[in-house]
Amino acid sequence: MKSAKVVNRLKRIEGQVRGIQKMVEDDRYCIDILTQIQAIKAAIGKVESEVLRNHARHCVRDAIASGDEDDQATKFAELIELFEKVKR
Numbered sequence: 001m002k003s004a005k006v007v008n009r010l011k012r013i014e015g016q017v018r019g020i021q022k023m024v025e026d027d028r029y030c031i032d033i034l035t036q037i038q039a040i041k042a043a044i045g046k047v048e049s050e051v052l053r054n055h056a057r058h059c060v061r062d063a064i065a066s067g068d069e070d071d072q073a074t075k076f077a078e079l080i081e082l083f084e085k086v087k088r
Helices: 004-025 030-066 069-087
Strands: none
Touching: 004 030, 030 069
């Protein structure tokens, strides 16, 4: 899965993380740093959603279309395991 949209978001997040590092090094106000951390968390959430959508659109769809029951079961088990991790 190579998505230009995901790569671009990750590059922006990388820049944001470097910005926070500089803020910490410059001893900036904690609330300003925390605000930027919240922005990064939101951005990571968007990347996560996009990767999940891509997985459903491609990997899961292909498993269903293939008719391979083992592949279908594997893909759905992966999703269930992922959702269980999120609940913890």
